[in-house]
Structures are given as structure tokens and as C-alpha cells.
Amino acid sequence: MSRPRKVALVGNPNAGKSALFNALTGARQKIANYPGVTVERKSGRFILPTGEPVEMTDLPGAYGLDPTSPDEEVTSKVISGRFPGEAAPDVLVVVLDASNLEQHLVFAQEVLALGKPAVVALNMVDLAERDGLTLDPGVLEEELGVRVVPTVAVRRRGLSELGEAIAAAEARHPGPGLTNLKPTERRVAAHAMADAAILSESKRHRLHARLDRVLLNPWLGPVILLVLLFVVFQAVFAWATPFADALDAGVGWLHDGVKAVMPAGLVRDLITDGIIAGVGAVVVFLPQIVILFAFILAMEASGYMARAAFLMDRLMAHVGLSGRSFIPLLSSFACAIPGIMATRSISDPKDRLTTILIAPMMTCSARLPVYAVIIAAFIPNTNVGGGVGLQGLVLFALYVAGVLGAMLVALILRRSVTKGAASGFIMELPKYQLPRLKDMAIGLWQRAWIFLRRAGTIIFTVTVVLWVLLNFPQAKPGESQVDASIAGKLANGLSVVVEPIGFNRDMALALIPAMAAREVAVSSLATTYAVDASDDDDRQAAELGDQLKSRWTLPMALAFLAWFVFAPQCMSTIAVTRRETNGWKWPAFMLAYLFGLAYAAAGLTYWIAVSAGL
Amino acid sequence: MTLDVLPIGKTARIVAVDWAALVPEEARRLRALGLEEGARVAVAHRGVLGGGDPIALAVGRMTIAVRRAHAAAIDVELLERVDI
Numbered sequence: 001m002s003r004p005r006k007v008a009l010v011g012n013p014n015a016g017k018s019a020l021f022n023a024l025t026g027a028r029q030k031i032a033n034y035p036g037v038t039v040e041r042k043s044g045r046f047i048l049p050t051g052e053p054v055e056m057t058d059l060p061g062a063y064g065l066d067p068t069s070p071d072e073e074v075t076s077k078v079i080s081g082r083f084p085g086e087a088a089p090d091v092l093v094v095v096l097d098a099s100n101l102e103q104h105l106v107f108a109q110e111v112l113a114l115g116k117p118a119v120v121a122l123n124m125v126d127l128a129e130r131d132g133l134t135l136d137p138g139v140l141e142e143e144l145g146v147r148v149v150p151t152v153a154v155r156r157r158g159l160s161e162l163g164e165a166i167a168a169a170e171a172r173h174p175g176p177g178l179t180n181l182k183p184t185e186r187r188v189a190a191h192a193m194a195d196a197a198i199l200s201e202s203k204r205h206r207l208h209a210r211l212d213r214v215l216l217n218p219w220l221g222p223v224i225l226l227v228l229l230f231v232v233f234q235a236v237f238a239w240a241t242p243f244a245d246a247l248d249a250g251v252g253w254l255h256d257g258v259k260a261v262m263p264a265g266l267v268r269d270l271i272t273d274g275i276i277a278g279v280g281a282v283v284v285f286l287p288q289i290v291i292l293f294a295f296i297l298a299m300e301a302s303g304y305m306a307r308a309a310f311l312m313d314r315l316m317a318h319v320g321l322s323g324r325s326f327i328p329l330l331s332s333f334a335c336a337i338p339g340i341m342a343t344r345s346i347s348d349p350k351d352r353l354t355t356i357l358i359a360p361m362m363t364c365s366a367r368l369p370v371y372a373v374i375i376a377a378f379i380p381n382t383n384v385g386g387g388v389g390l391q392g393l394v395l396f397a398l399y400v401a402g403v404l405g406a407m408l409v410a411l412i413l414r415r416s417v418t419k420g421a422a423s424g425f426i427m428e429l430p431k432y433q434l435p436r437l438k439d440m441a442i443g444l445w446q447r448a449w450i451f452l453r454r455a456g457t458i459i460f461t462v463t464v465v466l467w468v469l470l471n472f473p474q475a476k477p478g479e480s481q482v483d484a485s486i487a488g489k490l491a492n493g494l495s496v497v498v499e500p501i502g503f504n505r506d507m508a509l510a511l512i513p514a515m516a517a518r519e520v521a522v523s524s525l526a527t528t529y530a531v532d533a534s535d536d537d538d539r540q541a542a543e544l545g546d547q548l549k550s551r552w553t554l555p556m557a558l559a560f561l562a563w564f565v566f567a568p569q570c571m572s573t574i575a576v577t578r579r580e581t582n583g584w585k586w587p588a589f590m591l592a593y594l595f596g597l598a599y600a601a602a603g604l605t606y607w608i609a610v611s612a613g614l
Numbered sequence: 615m616t617l618d619v620l621p622i623g624k625t626a627r628i629v630a631v632d633w634a635a636l637v638p639e640e641a642r643r644l645r646a647l648g649l650e651e652g653a654r655v656a657v658a659h660r661g662v663l664g665g666g667d668p669i670a671l672a673v674g675r676m677t678i679a680v681r682r683a684h685a686a687a688i689d690v691e692l693l694e695r696v697d698i
Contacts, residue, residue: 064642209658216659218660311661313667314668426647426678
């Protein structure tokens with residue numbers, strides 16, 4: 001056979017599929033998207049005990065083959081081979097949560113009734129044992145007609161047995177006990193099977209019930225969530241600083257080192273002022289992104305994220321959304337792309353569309369470079385009392401402005417463009433689990449890699465192109481290089497449009513390449529002022545703040561900040577929105593309304609600040 | 615009585631569900647999670663704002679969050695046993 005056989009993991013959400021997938025394939029995973037939708041397609045290689053390599057895919061969790069969300073639709077179509085461009089899996093691994101058999105066996109029966117080669121992974125048997133359950137896999141094998149292998153993904157228990165079972169799996173003729181069942185009959189059968197398979201059941205440890213009593217307490221719960229969110233944002237800014245400083249120093253060292261060894265000239269300038277300054281200005285934000293994602297991944301893996309959604313549901317209902325939207329919106333504080341992708345679990349299409357449209361207003365990590373540079377340059381580092389710094393307060397205000405803007409827009413959209421029946425909120429609250437270090441590490445590595453790849457591709461390209469546009473044609477003696485360049489001329493055109501909101505030519509110039517990604521605004525300001533600076537041994541990273549202070553007024557800087565609260569300047573977000581909504585209509589709408597808001601917010605900020613005499 | 619007025623901690627059996635009152639996807643999701651006729655259910659937690667919305671239900675070994683509107687479509691009879 002030319003291509004490796006395909007093995008797919010299927011099961012209910014919270015069956016421990018991802019942990020099993022990580023244990024089977026290790027870190028050798030490929031994350032892509034199913035064509036046409038933004039459901040993540042995770043695949044990796046697994047070598048069977050027979051030596052045969054197979055392609056393992058982790059299908060999105062589903063409760064049934066009759067889909068109720070875009071996620072479930074992908075699973076259903078892939079299993080049946082109806083997904084365009086995706087071959088049907090050769091072997092199915094049905095993953096069950098051993099401690100919740102009567103629920104998970106319902107979907108298992110539906111999948112096994114298809115008659116495809118299949119095995120069952122009786123996963124998380126350790127947690128079932130902790131809950132006082134003793135199970136007999138033999139009973140399930142007899143009832144289901146396939147091999148049933150007990151596994152503990154996180155301890156790598158049962159993995160080689162599972163491999164052997166996959167290698168030996170053959171097409172079956174499922175008995176009448178599996179086929180032709182109505183959903184209700186499947187549930188009755190699942191109860192009977194679970195009862196037969198459970199040999200003994202001692203008094204259950206209901207650890208999660210006790211935790212829920214605290215974390216979902218009507219009064220204590222919201223307070224704990226608020227404190228947790230505060231800690232998250234505090235950590236993102238405070239803990240990341242030493243790492244960011246170290247990275248910054250590394251970039252500076254590289255900049256100076258290259259400058260010292262290379263002969264002066266255009267090529268050296270391209271490398272130091274163009275590439276190192278531009279890409280370096282962005283890479284220093286890696287620590288903040290990693291820390292934010294670490295918290296989000298831990299909240300998801302521990303089961304707390306679903307509780308946060310529960311606590312937030314009522315608030316979200318006020319603007320016509322549900323607690324489900326909280327998870328994508330929280331992820332959007334790291335980056336709108338995974339945020340928009342996380343909307344796939346929202347079943348109501350109008351609800352989902354609204355969440356996608358407001359997700360870019362959550363202050364993503366790409367805005368931090370812009371905010372940090374401008375705030376450091378223009379807002380005095382004074383104490384406003386109670387240990388709260390003015391700089392931090394301004395940053396906090398920018399976050400709040402984004403959230404309030406998003407809520408207001410959601411409210412308006414749900415009454416106009418995305419009008420529809422009030423969306424519901426139905427969600428399983430999974431058992432609490434300690435997040436596994438390895439799974440977290442894999443998740444973090446994947447997020448960091450996506451960010452670095454962006455820095456290495458989009459940001460690198462944009463930086464180089466901008467540098468070229470800034471340096472050609474070369475200025476005549478006595479003329480400013482920026483004024484003479486192509487980029488300068490382009491910016492002159494744009495500055496007519498943004499002049500009423502207080503932006504100067506340099507700001508207009510920064511906005512053009514920042515269309516690719518917001519953080520490019522910083523690297524292009526750095527590149528512009530580095531090109532403009534005549535002094536050869538300046539380090540623009542350290543000097544950008546001074547440059548800004550000497551060229552911008554405070555109202556201009558504030559207007560620039562207000563602009564970036566709303567401006568949809570991120571190509572990847574627009575691309576992911578297009579893919580998600582199947583067309584250009586909604587991304588075009590998103591661009592129009594967010595640019596409108598950005599223009600209005602920047603203009604208002606500028607004129608209010610000017611009239612206040614700032 | 616309907617499930618939305620079931621007091622916290624009390625166990626009940628679902629006797630009827632007004633499926634027509636629910637959006638088809640939500641009806642299917644509720645069924646998929648085992649919230650259908652005959653199932654035993656208890657109210658585990660309620661939100662504090664807006665009159666105790668949403669509601670966390672204990673069904674089998676799972677905890678499931680639903681809105682009051684869903685629970686109002688579900689008719690239950692109270693069971694004597696407290697534990698499910």
C-alpha cells in the first residue's frame with residue numbers, strides 16, 4: 001500500500017482523547033485545518049507493534065453522528081468518508097471515559113454500528129478506580145464485538161496493547177444488538193452494558209462535587225474567577241518582564257555584533273536596521289504570549305474553563321451571547337486566531353458569528369508591543385495611589401475599552417445584523433483533573449511555534465519590504481531619506497485621510513505595513529526612525545521612545561493608542577474569518593465597522609485631549 | 615413540576631420533555647447528554663444573577679449546565695431518595 005493506513009480517535013468530549021493522542025504520537029504532530037472550516041485537524045505518526053507506521057488523527061469530540069455544532073459535523077463527515085479531500089479512516093479507535101460508561105457507550109454504539117474496523121480504548125481507568133469503580137472489559141468486548149483495551153493515556157498504560165488491537169482490527173458485521181437502534185434504545189442498552197461491566201462500585205469520591213461547591217458558589221465563584229483573571233493579567237505583565245528584557249538584550253547584542261563585523265553599507269543596514277530591528281521588536285513578546293497561553297491551557301485542561309463559562313453565562317446573556325462565547329473571547333486576549341477557531345464549539349450560528357465579529361476587539365498580545373512602546377514614551381511612570389502606577393492604569397483602560405466596545409457591538413449586532421432567537425447554553429462541566437505537564441508543554445510549544453513562524457515569515461517579509469521602500473530611491477544630500485522614499489510618498493497620500501484624527505506622516509507610514517500584523521507598527525516605526533537617523537551607532541530599540549517623544553505630541557500618542565484598540569490590522573484574523581464564515585461578506589463587514597470605530601475613537605481621543613490642553 | 619423550580623439537592627425523574635419548545639440542535643444536544651424521559655436528575659448549582667440562571671444539573675456521573683429556559687421545558691417528578 002502506498003499511503004499509510006489512517007487511524008482516527010473518536011469519542012465524546014472529555015473522553016481524554018487529546019491526552020491519548022499526545023501519548024500515542026508524542027510531539028510529532030501536525031496541526032492544520034480541515035479545508036473550508038477552521039476546525040483543527042491534528043494528526044501524527046504512530047508505529048504499530050507490527051512495525052507498520054499509521055497516520056493517527058484526533059477527531060473533534062462529538063456526542064453523536066447527527067451533528068449539533070460545526071465540530072461534530074467534521075467528525076461525522078470524516079468518519080463516513082463524506083468530507084471532501086479527506087480519506088475515510090481505515091481503523092476507528094473509540095475512546096471511552098471509563099468512569100462515565102453509561103454516557104460514552106451511547107456514541108460508541110452509534111460509531112460501532114457502522115461496521116468499520118474498530119477498537120475501543122477504555123480510557124482513564126485510573127480515575128475510575130479512584131472513583132471506586134472496578135470494571136470488566138471482557139463484558140464490553142462481548143457486547144460491542146470489538147477489542148476493548150483499558151488505557152491510562154497520561155501514564156502510557158495499555159498503549160502497546162492498543163497498538164496490537166489496532167493492527168489486528170478488521171471489518172465486522174455488527175450484530176442486531178448494535179444496528180437499527182433508536183437513540184433512546186441506545187441509551188437503555190448503554191445503561192445495561194455499563195451495569196454489567198461494573199463489577200463493584202464503592203462509595204464514590206466526589207472530589208469534583210466538593211470543588212464545584214466552592215468554585216460554582218453563587219457568591220464565592222465569581223470572586224474567585226475575578227481574582228484568577230487578575231492574577232493571569234498580572235502574570236502576563238510582571239512575570240514576563242525579565243524574560244522579555246533578556247530577549248531584548250539578546251536582540252541588541254546581535255544588532256551590535258553584526259554591526260561590528262560587517263562592512264558598512266546597504267546590506268549591513270538591511271540586516272541590522274531592517275531585519276534585526278523589525279523582527280526583534282516583535283520576538284521580545286514571546287514570553288508574554290507563552291505565559292498567557294500557559295494559563296489558558298491549564299484552565300482548559302483542569303476543567304475550570306467550563307466553570308468560568310458557567311459563571312460568565314448570565315453576564316454574556318445580557319448582550320445576547322452565552323457562556324460558550326467566554327472561552328473564545330478569553331483566548332482572544334492571547335490571539336484572535338485561536339479565539340476565532342475556538343468558536344467552533346458554539347452550536348448557534350448567529351451566536352458564533354457575533355463572537356467571531358467581536359473577538360478582534362479583545363486586546364491580543366500583538367497590540368502589547370504598540371501599547372508598551374507608546375505608554376513607556378508618553379505616560380509618566382507615576383503612582384496614582386494605592387501602589388497603582390499610571391502606566392498600568394492606562395494599559396488597563398485600553399483593555400477595558402476593548403471589552404466594553406465588544407460588548408456594545410455584540411448588543412447592537414444581536415439586535416440587527418445577527419438577530420435571531422436567544423441563544424442557549426448547554427455544556428458539560430467535565431471532571432476536574434490536574435493538568436499534565438507534558439500535554440501543557442506540547443500545547444505551549446505549538447502556540448509559541450505559530451507565533452515564531454509568523455515573526456519569521458509575515459513580519460520578516462513585511463519588515464524587509466518596508467526597509468526597501470524606505471531606502472529607495474536614495475535621498476539627495478540635504479534631503480531626508482524618509483521624505484525621498486517610496487514609502488514616504490505613499491504615507492503622504494494616506495496622511496491626508498488620517499490628519500483629521502491627529503496622525504502625522506510617520507504614523508500613517510506605520511499603519512500601512514501594520515495591516516499585516518499590529519506589532520509591525522512598532523517595528524516599522526523603529527525601522528523608519530533608524531533609517532532617518534543619521535547617527536550610525538545608535539540603537540533604535542533603546543531610542544525609539546526618545547524619537548517618539550521628540551516627534552509626537554501627547555494627544556497624538558493617545559489617539560494612536562485609541563486607534564489600535566479597534567483597528568482590525570491583522571491579515572491572519574481576516575483570513576481566518578473569511579475561512580470560518582465561508583466568504584468575504586463578514587470579513588468585509590468586520591473590516592468596515594472596526595476601521596470606522598478606530599477612526600472615531602482616535603479622532604475623539606485626539607480632539608478631547610487637545611481641547612483639554614494636554 | 616418543571617426542572618427549573620426543582621430545589622437544589624433534590625433528585626427527580628424526567629417524566630416529559632416539551633421538545634417542540636426547544637431549538638432542534640439544543641434538543642438533540644440535551645438528548646445526547648442523557649437529558650430525556652426517564653433520566654434521573656438533580657439540581658447541583660445555580661448562578662446567582664438573574665434568578666439563578668444558568669443551572670448545573672447532575673445527570674448520571676456528569677454535571678451539565680443548561681439555561682432555565684431549557685429546564686422549564688422539562689417536566690419532572692420528585693423522587694424520595696436524595697442521592698442519585
